[in-house]
Amino acid sequence: MTTDKTVNSEIAKNVDERLKALSSIGSDPTGGMTRLLYTDSWLQAQKYVKQQMESFGMTTQFDEVGNLFGRIEGTDLPDETIMSGSHIDTVVNGGKLDGQFGVVASLTAAQYLLEKYGQPRRALEVISMAEEEGSRFPMAFWGSKNFVGVANDDEVKDIADAEGNKFVDEMHRQGFDFKPKQTRRDDIKAFVEEHIEQGDILEHEHEQIGIVNNIAGQRRYNITLKGEANHAGTTPLSYRHDAVYGMSKIISKALDRAHEIGDPLVLTFGKVAVKPNTVNVVPGEVLFTMDCRHTDAEFLVNFTQELEEMMKATAKEQGLGIDIDLWMDEAPVPLNDEIVATIEKEAKAEGYKYRIMHSGAGHDSQVIAPFYPTAMIFVPSIDGISHNPAEDTPFEDLVTGVQLLADTLYQLAYK
Structure with missing residues (x-):
């Protein structure tokens, strides 16, 4: 794979436009982002991601609770799926990258691969998960827990937000409902999540990429x-x-x-x-x-x-x-050694400054990893700041992260 300037400029344009568009949905009047589960801005953001997926040929669908999926079918191995994504919700008065950068990175990488290499051998799927933060209701990882089939509906049936809005009422208001009990998907062969570090190790060590092998x-x-x-x-x-x-x-x-x-x-x-x-x-x-x-x-x-x-x-x-x-x-969650090795091989081939590291913060990957081979890619956070309107990453590092994600997904879905 190559990271010539033309490729990077294409990725950069899409990342810039999509982050700006998403950051306008749920922007907080006091600065930063507030986009909470089952609010109107949350649904608007999911619909924007859906439109972006469809714009380059993905077929899309929501599941019952509001997780959004975009899919490119495979040619040789259509029953095997390589998945990437993150969550679309934010904390209250949070930053512009936590969660939504991983969604933008995944759909941008998928678009780049489809336009450059055509249809993959294995299906390539992007997921924009409904919720991770637990910022509106006392329930975290609602999206990923439903995706892997471990959500407990009884935990949310009687809960409400700070204004007294019932979880179930708000879910129904946006057109969603509990997932029926069903068999967990067996087609997913890899899940890769891209995320900002939310710490300052990469910045202090002057490194572009963190390859995560364990979640604390x-x-x-x-x-x-x-x-x-x-x-x-x-x-x-x-x-x-x-x-x-x-x-x-x-x-x-x-x-x-x-x-x-x-x-x-x-x-x-x-x-x-x-x-x-x-x-x-x-x-x-x-x-x-x-x-x-x-x-x-x-x-x-x-x-x-x-x-x-x-x-x-x-x-x-x-x-x-x-x-x-x-x-x-x-408990700590180890990530998949083979996918970690694939990411490292691609980072090394392109000459990126990287480190193998663990994540001290929780992520959707920790919910998914016990069921499907999983790994994460980190990009640096300026001053280590996150969950704050000042949250930011040098733009060139965002683009590098998306390029590395695309290279990784190429190895997993096309090879």
């Missing part, structure tokens, strides 16, 4: 420490059962331990809610969150269990009660 597992906790609220002026330090002091010792010990271990371990303490949360009262209770991620499942479990024991011991030393709620436990 996550364990998330709500931790509650209970002490005794008391007068801030009259209660000596030695008499106190200060919940915030106990929290500070736990966080310090945990982060010190994490820094000792280093990459690829990451540990984050985020939300903090203090009671009574007033200036002149010793805090009697505090709830705080912990997010721990690693690419090795056994290590992740062992390390977080080590922290749980440390927390209990620290709470006991401080005379505090403790409740530890593990509310998310997602």
